[in-house]
Amino acid sequence: MxxxxxxxxxxxxxxxxxxxxxxxxxxxxxxxxxxxxxxxxxxxxxxxxxxxxxxxxxxxxxxxxxxxxxxxxxxxxxxxxxxxxxxxxxxxxxxxxxxxxxxIPNILDGSVPDGADEESNILVRDSGTPPELGFEAKAHDDLGVALDILDFERAARLTGARFVVLKGYGAKLERALQNFFLDQNSSRGYTEVLPPTMVNRETMTANGNLPKFEEDLFGVNFKDYFLIPTAEVPLTNLYRSEILEKDQLPKYLTAYTPCFRAEAGAAGKDTRGIIRQHQFSKVELVKIVEPDTSFDELEKMVADAENLLQKLELPYRVMQLCSGDTGFNAAKTYDIEVWFPSQGKYREISSCSNCTDFQARRGMLRYRPEVGGNTAFPHTLNGSGLPIGRTLAAIIENYQQADGSLRVPKVLQPYLGTEVIA
RNA sequence: GGAGGGAUGGCUGAGUGGCUGAAAGCACCUCUUUGCUAAAGAGACGUACCGGUUUAAACCGGUACCGAGGGUUCGAAUCCCUCUCCCUCCGCCA
Incomplete structure (x- = not known):
């Protein structure tokens, strides 16, 4: 606003x-x-x-x-x-x-490059050339089904398209990633939060999802509640309508939640695999900070997300979104994209945005820059750190071996208790 | 799901139609004095919007806000209706 x-x-x-x-x-x-x-x-x-x-x-x-x-x-x-x-x-x-x-969408930061769509996004840095597998890469969904850790058919029976059942090491990997991400984020100063997965209309409006994007959301019967599309929604609203004291900032928050997206405009896109599901889990990062610091905080948040990919040893690159590709709430956004060998390309895995005071205004979230002084709007930032589903897909693809088995990333081995999934 | 009780400023808590934007206490802030991990005294102390004025801040005037929305009235924190949330007891339940 x-x-x-x-x-x-x-x-x-x-x-x-x-x-x-x-x-x-x-x-x-x-x-x-x-x-x-x-x-x-x-x-x-x-x-x-x-x-x-x-x-x-x-x-x-x-x-x-x-x-x-x-x-x-x-x-x-x-x-x-x-x-x-x-x-x-x-x-x-x-x-x-x-x-x-x-x-009306947020005002873009002056540093955002002009461009109509993702073609004009700018490469900021990458982790180097992705390594060659030495054999033809299989798609993560084929591998996952063969290993019996992903099950699309039974998920379709239980619910419908764009849902998946994780089994055995698939389910264990989900849990390992959840713990790994939260542990990492905690160690980098984020406070772990477990918010409600359903929120009311006011919360969705303050975050910017309503009134414009209702068709992207799942609602619930009997109550005017919505399933969250990301933990960003409850986290940016955690202090809504409050006046925080200066010494309460900055707030660094992280949360693991299920996320639900109707994917209304995505018919025919990514219909295979677990890249685009109606339900997925994600660990989210949110910051509430003083205005002067928000762009520096954005850089640090991107580094926090990159840290996770580095520790997982997944090839990635960081892109700055151009004006036409930057979302409704954001003044400036970096996307992190991870390498998918079977597709021969990078796919979005994290989106880190500075929403400046746009969401704070919508939610009347304020703070006092000086004790006893006037109130001001803090800036809010959000970023994925990281989505479980897409990370799982990236791990399956990048850690596959010629015989169809998977190596387990080193950092996950203590969580999973095995080095190989076969 | 049934019965009852609540929601007032950062907190505690008065207040059943005009003198209440709101007593009192605490916290916070400023000043004074005495002074050593503190005490006493004085003062200031909500938020938002509109207007005046200003480089701006401050300041001045007005309006609104006592959980939310609506109603009654010349006039409502105070009366009526609807909703939300919280608490207690019973029932049910992971």
Whole structure:
């Protein structure tokens, strides 16, 4: 959500950002027009209310003195009617303004390169040329099924497409990765959190998933709750509506949760394997920090995610997203992509974003830069650290051997109690 | 699921129609004095929006907010309705 006050002074940064995103620029003018009308209404109403308050007090005094006040009462009643009319107009303005404000994406950081889509993303660094396997790489799903650690058919029977059952070492690998990620993140200063997997509409709105992206979410019956698409949602909302003291920042949070995504726009994409599922598990990283530090904190968060891939010895590269590929909430995003030998390409495994004060505003999450001073909005950041499903797929593919067995990454061996899965 | 009780400022807690943006205490902040891991006294002390003014901060005026939304009334923290959450007891349950 945007700061109307600063938009009134200078809407050019938002206009520029909308252009760079290839998004509608006219919403900015509409927003400013509505805002002006809203403020005019409010001034009118404030003045009427001031008049009413004054008159009401006078009536109270008259009555106390035992005098007749019916004339004054009648005139105040009329003021009340005027107020009601003006309020209806203001509410209409407010609703449209609010709706618009909730659907305009964050302002891109100046460092974001211009471009329409992922073709224009920029390579920041990589872990070197991926090693050759020395034989033809099999796809992770074929290998997983053959090893009986992935089961798509029975998952389809239980639920439907885009679900998987993990069995034996598949299930154990999930648990090993969960523990490994959380242990690593904890050791790097993140506090482990176990939040609810379902959240209400306010939480989804503050995070930026609603009102615009409802079709991507799974709702639940009987309650206006939603299954979370990522732990980012409960974590960025953990302190919603609160005023934090300066010494409570920065907050570093990490959580393992199931994630649910409707994948409404992904028909036909990644239909094989466990790259794109309706349900998957993920360990998420979230930071709540002071504004001056947020871009440095983003770099550090990317390093935290990279640390996991380095320890797993998986080939990866870091990309900076261009303007057209940067998401709704984000001012700046790095994607980390991991190597998939069977596809001969890198696939996204982590997305780390600085959302600046965009989400904090939506959730009225504030802090006090100085004791006793005014409140300000902190910046929020999120990143995957890491998704279990895609990591599992990457491990299967990169650690496969010619005979169809898998080596187990060194760092996972203590968790798993074996060096080979065959 | 049934019965009952609650929700007030950072915290504790008064307050059943106008004098309450809200007593009192604690915490925090500033100042004074005495001084050694502290005490006493004085003062300040919610959030948001609109307007004035300002380079800005501060400041001044107004409005709204006592869980949320709606209603009654000239006027509501106070009365009525709906909802949410919390607590106690019973039932059920991983």
């Amino acid at each position: 945007h700061d109307l006050k600063s938009l009134r002074l200078d809407a050019e940064p938002l206009r520029l950002s909308q252009r760079k995103r290839r998004a509608d620029e006219s919403v900015v003018d509409r927003l400013l027009a509505l805002d002006e009308e809203h403020r005019a209404c409010q001034t009118t109403i404030d003045n009427l209310r001031a008049k009413r308050n004054e008159s009401s007090k006078a009536i109270g005094a008259l009555k106390k003195a035992g005098e007749d006040a019916s004339e004054q009462m009648e005139s105040v009643r009329k003021i009340g009617e005027e107020i009601k009319t003006a309020e209806e107009r203001m509410t209409a303005c407010d609703n449209e303004r609010g709706e618009l404000l909730l659907t």
